Amino acid sequence: MPREQWRTFSYDHQGEDPRIVEFFSLQDLKGSVYFGGEFTKLKHIADFxxxxxxxxxxxxxxxxxxxxVAFNQIKRPRTLHLSGTPFKALAKGTFSQEQIFNWTYEDEQTAKESWPDTGEENPYTALxxxxxxxxxxxxMITDRLAEVERASSATTVHYTLTTKGQSLAPVIESIAQWAAAWEPTGSTSSAQGRSVADSRRR
Known part of the structure; x- marks a missing residue:
């Protein structure tokens, strides 16, 4: 139902538990005075x-x-983070292993092939x-990057390659470090699907 209709319903049934689901954008939320913004709106989200x-x-x-600041104004015992590319959060250790659920495209294909023949419809068949x-x-590329890495370790080396007046030395060094850490291991496969991290407020 529309927001205004729901607000009328909620006020008419304040003694009941309406069990609602509310959708809103982060931009809309942060624009509210109740969540650090300037506009008088979404007060019910802060109240409930x-x-x-x-x-x-x-x-x-x-x-x-x-x-x-905005999320801290939402009173709730649990938060569920959904992401198909949670690399930054995983690299920072934002969540513990017990808080992470990972389901990749490879998992879906495995489930598709190993679905038990019990007569129940396989939801992955259409994949x-x-x-x-x-x-x-x-x-040729890896050798060149290795040369750049060796050159970057010499204190007498001065980089002259620039773009728009900015030195490209940091970029070159970053690529060189990446290349040095990369070791070919033959044919490998990996896939990243939707990851879910569930964190409980302390």
């Missing part, structure tokens, strides 16, 4: 006690002070075949 806050696309701009391919960097 929610069962769960679900943050979709949790890798998109939620790691900011303003977002923390297309998935081919995972990898490629190996040219030896």
């Amino acid at each position: 006690e929610w069962d769960l806050l679900v943050i979709d696309e949790a890798h998109e701009g939620v790691d900011t002070t303003k977002t923390d 297309p075949q998935l081919n995972l391919l990898t490629y190996q960097l040219s030896r």
